[in-house]
Amino acid sequence: MEYLDLVTLQNAIKEGLNDLFPESVWVMAEIAAVQTRMNGHCYLDLVQSENGRQLAKVKAVIWKSMYPMLRGFFKTATGKELEVGQQILVKAEINYSELYGLSLIIEDINPEFTVGDAELKKQQTIKQLQEEGMMDRQQELELATIPYRLAVISAPDAAGFGDFKRHLTENQYGFYFEVDLFPATMQGESAPESIADALGQVEAAGGYDALLILRGGGSNLDLACFDDYGLALAIAQCGIPVFTAIGHDKDYHVADMVAYRFVKTPTALADEFIQMYMAEDERISSLGARLGRAFAAKIQQRLSALDELDRRIKAADPRAVLKRGYTLAVDSNGRVIKTVKTIKTGDKITIMLSDGTIKTKVELIEKT
Incomplete structure (x- = not known):
């Protein structure tokens, strides 16, 4: 063998x-x-x-x-x-x-091959989310008129988070925001799961008006985690409006597509929330001004009515009539004599003029 x-x-x-x-x-x-x-x-x-x-x-x-x-x-x-x-x-x-x-x-x-493969996976993720009806699910949510309680998912030491919080809290208008950080890994293979876990923590905590995912930029592959299917699905299914600001100028990631709204940078997102406050502040100020004008017009209307009533009262005052040359005759009981039928010869009457009275006796009555 x-x-x-x-x-x-x-x-x-x-x-x-x-x-x-x-x-x-x-x-x-x-x-x-x-x-x-x-x-x-x-x-x-x-x-x-x-x-x-x-x-x-x-x-x-x-x-x-x-x-x-x-x-x-x-x-x-x-x-x-x-x-x-x-x-x-x-x-x-x-x-x-x-x-x-x-x-x-x-x-x-060949690094170009790696970048190209990432883009292919991105397109496959988009197609799957579209087929599942997840691309527009966040748009069904309603954002609070004044979203002041904000949950932020970011790395604690990230420059983007620091820029966002500083820009937001030091706004020149004195608008107040409550910002809570939920730390997560923001790049690398563990990032999608870490961010998705933080999303779950925010929902479990409850009471937040908006959820913000912040990162201070990076290369295409640094940001590739934001094209991950699992992360995009978690964002789409989140019951809180999700805003993304991951610091990219050119690329549009799947996380941005499924979010309630995306902004390029954390600082720009801070401006977005300040603008929301300003819009509401202007609306309230405008409403206050309109109420003030309406109240002033109503008061003026009432004052004009009072002036007219006062004029009519004064015009009806017997003294005003007497000043125009008229006289007023009253009988001995003080009743106004409106017709000769109420008096007879010999009755004592008083004739009132604008500057005094005349006491007299009726000697003759002539009917007209």
Whole structure:
């Protein structure tokens, strides 16, 4: 019976691989693990998956002689370190060791591929949320007229949060806001879950008028967590109006799309809330002015009516009539004589003039 010893078998595999791949090749894979050792080498586990199931896995290494250069090149282009979950395209030498098996020695990396893969995942997330009817769900919520109790999700030491709180609380109008921070990781693979957990904490606490997600900007890949499906779904399903301000000038992330409203920067968001207060303040001031004018007009109307009544009373005063040359006759009982039928010859009457009275006796009555 013919057989091969293990070394011979391993050597044959090695020679076969060398013949099949005499030069380095470009390989596409996902980073499953990455670690930089004390010796300066960077070790990676690369995988290919489908529907959550791993189809292939291989060890890879970037020697310390190449790692600083490739790391800097990748970070400059993407704004991010090599991280778990990234799809990468690397140029690698196929290496086979009789003791350690197959591995890849990475010589070069294409950062544009990683950025492009992130955009593809973003579009897939948008499509899924649209199919589930989640893209406009936040728009069904009603924002308080004066949203003063605000829950903020951010990193405690983030410059964006500091800028927001300072700009909001030091506003020149003296408007008061209550701001509570719910800390979360704002970048990296753990960020989506951390932010989603904070969303749940805010809802559980209750009583907030608005929920704000703040970050002070970053590179495209730094902000890639805001394209995560799980985070976007948590925002869409939140029962509180969610505002996003993650500091990007050009890109529009999925978290922004599903939020109640998005603003580019935390400072701009602070201005947004101050403007809400100003609009309500102006509305109340305008209403007060209108009420004042209406009240003044009503008072003037009443005063005019009183003046007219006073004029009519004065005009009806017998003394005013007498001053115009008329006289008033009264009988001995003080009753006004309106007709000659009420008196007879010999009755004593009093004739009232504007400047005195005349006492007289009736001597003759002539009817007209």
